Amino acid sequence: MSDRAAVPADDAVLAPPPRSPGRELLSALLHDKLAVIGLVIVVVLTVLAFLAPVIAPQDPYDLAQIDFMDSRLPPGSASLAGGTFWLGTDDQGRDLFSAILYGLRTSIEVGITSAVIALVIGASIGLASAYVGGRTDALLMRLVDIQLSFPAILIALILLAILGQGVDKIIIALVVTQWAYYARTVRGSALVERRRAYVDAARCQALPRRRIMFGHILPNCLPPLIVVVTMRVAYAIMLEATLSFLGIGLPVTEPSLGLLISNGYTYLLSGVYWISIFPGIALVLLIVGINLVGDCLRDLLNPRLRR
Amino acid sequence: MTSFLLRRTGQTVVALLVMSVLVFVGIFMVGNPIDILIDPAATPLERQQTIEAFGLDRPVWEQYWGFLTGAISGDLGNSFIYNQPALDLILARLPATLELAFTALAIALVFGIPLGIVAGLKPRAPLSRAIMSFSILGFSLPTFWIGLIMIMAFSVFLGWLPASGRGETVDVLGIPISLFTLDGILHLLLPALNLALFKISLVIRLTRAGVMECMQMDYVRFARAKGISEGRIVGLHVLKNTLIPLITVMGIEFGSLIAFAVVTETIFAWPGMGKLIIDAIAVLDRPLILAYLLITVVMFSVINLVVDLLYSVVDPRVRLEDQGE
Numbered sequence: 001m002s003d004r005a006a007v008p009a010d011d012a013v014l015a016p017p018p019r020s021p022g023r024e025l026l027s028a029l030l031h032d033k034l035a036v037i038g039l040v041i042v043v044v045l046t047v048l049a050f051l052a053p054v055i056a057p058q059d060p061y062d063l064a065q066i067d068f069m070d071s072r073l074p075p076g077s078a079s080l081a082g083g084t085f086w087l088g089t090d091d092q093g094r095d096l097f098s099a100i101l102y103g104l105r106t107s108i109e110v111g112i113t114s115a116v117i118a119l120v121i122g123a124s125i126g127l128a129s130a131y132v133g134g135r136t137d138a139l140l141m142r143l144v145d146i147q148l149s150f151p152a153i154l155i156a157l158i159l160l161a162i163l164g165q166g167v168d169k170i171i172i173a174l175v176v177t178q179w180a181y182y183a184r185t186v187r188g189s190a191l192v193e194r195r196r197a198y199v200d201a202a203r204c205q206a207l208p209r210r211r212i213m214f215g216h217i218l219p220n221c222l223p224p225l226i227v228v229v230t231m232r233v234a235y236a237i238m239l240e241a242t243l244s245f246l247g248i249g250l251p252v253t254e255p256s257l258g259l260l261i262s263n264g265y266t267y268l269l270s271g272v273y274w275i276s277i278f279p280g281i282a283l284v285l286l287i288v289g290i291n292l293v294g295d296c297l298r299d300l301l302n303p304r305l306r307r
Numbered sequence: 308m309t310s311f312l313l314r315r316t317g318q319t320v321v322a323l324l325v326m327s328v329l330v331f332v333g334i335f336m337v338g339n340p341i342d343i344l345i346d347p348a349a350t351p352l353e354r355q356q357t358i359e360a361f362g363l364d365r366p367v368w369e370q371y372w373g374f375l376t377g378a379i380s381g382d383l384g385n386s387f388i389y390n391q392p393a394l395d396l397i398l399a400r401l402p403a404t405l406e407l408a409f410t411a412l413a414i415a416l417v418f419g420i421p422l423g424i425v426a427g428l429k430p431r432a433p434l435s436r437a438i439m440s441f442s443i444l445g446f447s448l449p450t451f452w453i454g455l456i457m458i459m460a461f462s463v464f465l466g467w468l469p470a471s472g473r474g475e476t477v478d479v480l481g482i483p484i485s486l487f488t489l490d491g492i493l494h495l496l497l498p499a500l501n502l503a504l505f506k507i508s509l510v511i512r513l514t515r516a517g518v519m520e521c522m523q524m525d526y527v528r529f530a531r532a533k534g535i536s537e538g539r540i541v542g543l544h545v546l547k548n549t550l551i552p553l554i555t556v557m558g559i560e561f562g563s564l565i566a567f568a569v570v571t572e573t574i575f576a577w578p579g580m581g582k583l584i585i586d587a588i589a590v591l592d593r594p595l596i597l598a599y600l601l602i603t604v605v606m607f608s609v610i611n612l613v614v615d616l617l618y619s620v621v622d623p624r625v626r627l628e629d630q631g632e
Contacts, residue, residue, distance in 0.1 A: 150562070161596055245449075246585055248588060248589075273459060
């Protein structure tokens, strides 16, 4: 994939009118077959998930709409109400297709919310650390080092053991496990950018510190940050599903792919495969899609491979 | 060297203290283990006696102090549930987890390095692309779900491998190890492969990136000019320089293997300490949670230390004394 990195550079030479970096990146992305596939998967799944209340045959978390008599029906069975369960039903009689759509929505919401909060906190700390420097920088980066030496799942496990279950709790846990990655990434590029002439120029104009940091330095740190964000969102979604699977993430009242898979796990050995398999496929598609895009972005935005 | 070791030990002790305070206070604030421990039908007197027996009536700092003085003499308290020393419970489960993690690491390296070299030498070849696509898949497949698929495929449909538990073990120096019996290996295979999958992808990517970078170096061109065979260039010069980042990352990743073993152990009913901690969290078994954390922190510190030492062996340019400021 890295060989494609040469494409945008050539394009830039051939195309005379300068385009905005964002559009240039998008067009380069659309040249990569795998990235396009990833993008399509992500967009389709996101649209389906957020239209879930409209397109799902039933609201699987509304007890009035599910019938226990429909439980564990194989894919394609007819429901008592006259519809068809295309992907079968789970142990409580929920239509799996609907449950998956609602679960996807939770996954995407939790993943993106936690990534955005972590990004704001991490980027601010990283910027401040690079800009202020000295002891503050040393202390903050020590903290980042210590935190990154512990695996995310372990930190999340401890936090959830302390905090208990809940959507807000899992978002807190995911933010805590992620901020350090953003802080380190931003600090790394900000340290380089800080020495650039445009920062000196801004300082000479006596612009306020905050404006130099967020208005001038931060936009130039974006390329590596974009890559980290995509990869981290995918990881956050996976981690949330894993924790929910273990029974310490989302409460059972929330639609969640991890919980669906965990429910199906009990019946797996007796041949009732669909409860675990279909939600898993949806989860994998989403994560693969995001990673495909992220992978291509990394190659495109990597200055070392960009020749 | 000595000052380096001393400083690192000091850092570990500080990390342990901070961690124990945070977790102690954190756990103290959440739920009350009494609600889980005591039968609702108990009389108020019995209730009071139990609370006192566990020392739960005293203030936090007093409980923490009691825990700390005990911890220094190697006593991490008794598990509320098992009523056995928490440390013993975890140490009894530790070999199973370590065995799983080491096997997974070995699998990741054995498969990952060769595949990474192939992908790095000819990045445009179809085979390399296939390897890279596989590695994206390896990154994206959630460990727990692929574990279920493996159970379905190899245990339910094919019936080749056992789906749960640990096989027959042989005691080596008093530690039960399952690598020496066929039954043990068969039981180990699926969980270890499950745990390794994510890391195989990582090793492939690291090796590929390293190889691609090294192949552009002047020393490789020079070695070629000298007429050294391609096999020797790759096997010796390139591989050696690729190994350096690999060792650091693998050290850190070994820690994450132990942490992720929580998931694998839950799926495959592997009797390691990960399963223990999940159960302990569910019932708020404070001493057990704390003991697990402290042991993990110590283990991670040791791993990081070993990684730094190895690093200086592989790359003589790294001087230990210069680090840790």
